[in-house]
Amino acid sequence: MKKILVTGGAGYIGSHTLIELIKLGFEPVVYDNLSNSSPVAIERVEQIVDQKIAFIKGDVLDKTHLTQVFTEHEFFGVIHFAGLKAVGESVAKPLKYYQNNVSGTLNLLEVMTDFGVKNFIFSSSATVYGDPEMLPIVETARRSCTNPYGQSKLTVEYVLEDLAKSERVPSWNIISLRYFNPIGADASGTIGEDPSDIPNNLMPYISQVAVGKLEKLSVFGDDYDTPDGTGVRDYIHVVDLAKGHVKALEYIAKQTSAFGFEPINLGTGHGTSVLELVGAFVSTTGQNVPYVIAPRRAGDIATCYASADKAKTLLGWTAEFDIERMCVDTWRWQSQNPQGYHSN
Numbered sequence: 442m443k444k445i446l447v448t449g450g451a452g453y454i455g456s457h458t459l460i461e462l463i464k465l466g467f468e469p470v471v472y473d474n475l476s477n478s479s480p481v482a483i484e485r486v487e488q489i490v491d492q493k494i495a496f497i498k499g500d501v502l503d504k505t506h507l508t509q510v511f512t513e514h515e516f517f518g519v520i521h522f523a524g525l526k527a528v529g530e531s532v533a534k535p536l537k538y539y540q541n542n543v544s545g546t547l548n549l550l551e552v553m554t555d556f557g558v559k560n561f562i563f564s565s566s567a568t569v570y571g572d573p574e575m576l577p578i579v580e581t582a583r584r585s586c587t588n589p590y591g592q593s594k595l596t597v598e599y600v601l602e603d604l605a606k607s608e609r610v611p612s613w614n615i616i617s618l619r620y621f622n623p624i625g626a627d628a629s630g631t632i633g634e635d636p637s638d639i640p641n642n643l644m645p646y647i648s649q650v651a652v653g654k655l656e657k658l659s660v661f662g663d664d665y666d667t668p669d670g671t672g673v674r675d676y677i678h679v680v681d682l683a684k685g686h687v688k689a690l691e692y693i694a695k696q697t698s699a700f701g702f703e704p705i706n707l708g709t710g711h712g713t714s715v716l717e718l719v720g721a722f723v724s725t726t727g728q729n730v731p732y733v734i735a736p737r738r739a740g741d742i743a744t745c746y747a748s749a750d751k752a753k754t755l756l757g758w759t760a761e762f763d764i765e766r767m768c769v770d771t772w773r774w775q776s777q778n779p780q781g782y783h784s785n
């Protein structure tokens with residue numbers, strides 16, 4: 442059985458990925474400092490998969506501890522979710538973001554090098570494309586970022602590319618998965634996205650309005666050059682996203698020689714506007730989501746959706762779940778857990 446170190450495995454995407462890893466016969470070992478997650482998420486995953494999951498509380502900034510973990514376990518590879526992700530906070534606290542996201546990754550890569558573990562899956566983001574010149578966005582598109590969070594992801598991608606290029610004969614298998622907009626939750630309704638503060642992202646905001654925690658949604662701009670004037674994004678079900686990670690590991694496992702660095706989009710290839718998402722949520726859940734039109738949010742772009750061709754060709758992965766399913770699953774999680782992982 443292949444052991445996989447899953448940094449940030451207690452978080453939103455990580456917890457869903459644990460389930461898919463176990464289903465496909467991998468053995469995850471979670472490494473998380475719980476700075477943005479709860480140990481309850483791991484307990485809930487254990488209930489879903491009906492087995493214990495190895496959990497180590499630790500920080501990727503602590504290289505000594507990471508070294509100890511690698512001494513105690515023989516890993517086939519690492520999925521690196523651990524990171525901070527709040528765009529607004531990154532503008533106010535850039536050092537915190539570069540430290541955590543860039544230095545944390547450097548530590549991990551150094552320890553992996555020391556132990557000869559060279560299979561690496563990185564949580565990148567569509568944010569590395571900035572305001573795209575062409576749609577759908579292909580992996581070879583120009584990259585540029587407008588905020589420290591995005592820069593930290595892009596910087597890590599440059600590091601990973603340089604690392605892969607540094608070898609005449611590649612020994613690293615690095616896949617940078619560029620996620621579009623993950624939403625939804627496991628069908629059990631027992632795990633999901635649990636923002637620690639007022640949500641920055643659209644779907645958790647909608648679901649918290651629906652459950653009565655927030656009064657109304659502000660739609661940030663209705664004067665974009667899009668069919669209904671509101672921002673268009675490529676929403677992807679988190680379970681599909683999780684499956685993409687396992688496909689990436691399987692792709693690595695079947696290689697006979699190392700390939701270096703591959704960036705791969707994980708998106709559906711379809712755009713949905715803010716008002717379309719609100720409409721789908723209301724019609725599938727029967728809940729009310731009052732909203733007002735508000736000014737544009739600084740730094741937002743009009744439209745962003747993926748070309749999902751490379752993931753299909755290389756990994757044999759395609760997203761399966763539609764927007765309606767994303768809404769139903771989000772609502773099941775939110776309505777069953779109005780306070781997230783805190784006791785209801």
Ligand code: NAD
Pocket residue numbers: 448449450451452453454455472473474475476477478499500501502521522523524525526541545564565566567620621622623
């Ligand atoms: P999340 O905050 O739910 O999960 C991240 C996890 O990492 C948390 O459990 C947190 O406690 C842990 N963590 C943070 N810093 C750490 C450190 N220094 N050491 C150990 N653990 C640490 O976020 P998520 O939505 O699950 O995102 C996972 C990854 O995917 C992040 O790297 C994020 O930047 C990236 N990503 C997320 C999205 C999105 O919209 N959710 C989109 C693109 C990329």
Ligand code: WQD
Pocket residue numbers: 526528565566567568621622623641642643644646658659660661662671672673674715738741
């Ligand atoms: C989606 C749409 C908003 C909230 C962000 C990060 C990106 C990635 C995913 C990590 C936009 C509109 C939102 C609200 C609204 N994360 N909106 N009212 O901005 O595409 O991407 O999350 O890597 O890096 O930047 O996602 O969910 O914030 O916004 O009208 O209260 O919803 O303007 O059009 P975004 P989002």
